[in-house]
Amino acid sequence: MKIAKTVAVARRSLRATRNAPVVLVPTMGALHHGHAALIRKARQLAGRKGTVVVSIFVNPIQFGPKEDFASYPRPFARDVKVCRESGADLVFAPAPEEMYVEDRSIIVDEGSLSAHLCGASRPGHFRGVCTVVAKLFLIVQPDIAIFGEKDYQQLAILRRMVRDLNFPIEIVGHPTIREADGLATSSRNAYLTPDERAVAPGIQAALQEAAQRKTPVAILNTGLKLISRIPGARVDYLKLVDAETLQDAKSLSRPARLAAAVFLGKARLIDNIAVLPRP
Structure with a gap:
């Protein structure tokens, strides 16, 4: 399994994979068995000859000013172990400055599905999600991307983004993974x-x-x-x-x-x- 911390290295690592499925699992790290299930599903969809890419990036622009960006857990060594054991081929783990230039002025926003639920409670959150996922799609160029149904609103919004912007990507929703007592893993x-x-x-x-x-x-x-x-x-x-x-x-x-x-x-x-x- 390879680890890429820059866009250039990620693209170079993926250059030889164009004839087999590339499946992306976007995450913010702090991986648990719910993420592991997504990666295993990605491995199944990619097949033996395909490539499973897991992105690990705590996206600063989807956090509000009073939210937990600074304290969000970042156990990178453990996350890499989960990726390796679950069947990933490439971990893309960029720093914020690799993903966002200082004078950036382009965002991706969704104006209907994001107005409710978490979008109403967290203004700007889904603007940040759409922007970073669009960037990941352009960097990795996957055939399939997998998202968990626990974040159902996010899943619906990203399906709409793919539809409206004509991304040639299949979005796969994975059922929520739960603890033995029913609590959704998070x-x-x-x-x-x-x-x-x-x-x-x-x-x-x-x-x-x-x-x-x-x-x-x-x-x-x-x-x-x-x-x-x-x-x-x-x-x-x-x-x-x-x-x-x-x-x-x-x-x-x-x-x-x-x-x-x-x-x-x-x-x-x-x-x-x-x-x-x-x-």
Whole structure:
């Protein structure tokens, strides 16, 4: 497995791979078994002769001024070990100055799907995500890119970006990887205290219970009631949205997503589940 820390080295390493699939797994590092599952899926899609590229880059422009960019974990040696053991061929790990020149003036923004959910709570976040992912697509030129469904809004936005900008890339969504007790795996789970970690699976349990209700109003009321019972939990949002447009679901006639962002101590945890149409 190779490690490239500059765009030039990454491109040189990939130059001989054009006749076989290139599969990209973009990450911000602090890799866990959820990321490992994405890399293993990438290995499967790339096949023996293809190339699996994992990017490790804590993207400064997707963090707000009061968010955790400075403290975000960066265990690079451990991340490289996860990549190697999971089947990656190349790790692209640039420094911020390699990705962003000082007088940059071009951004990539999405103006519809990003207006809701995490986009409303984190202004500018998805502008940063779209910009860095577009740059990664241009640097790596993958045939396929894999993203986890835990960040469902991000997945929907990047699918829209690929569609609207005609990137010749297939976006593959991977089901959310969970801990044994149901908590969605996340690098930010490390911020939880033992007491917070013990109650955090209540978020997923609340979504599952609420999704059984028969109307959007009942689903949301039940979800809010159950999450409010989690000690120390503070709801950022709980929304039932159309699975494609991310607009508020007014009925259960189309596939939907029940999505939540909940603060527990220092951690902001997100999760979502599918809500299927009702007869």
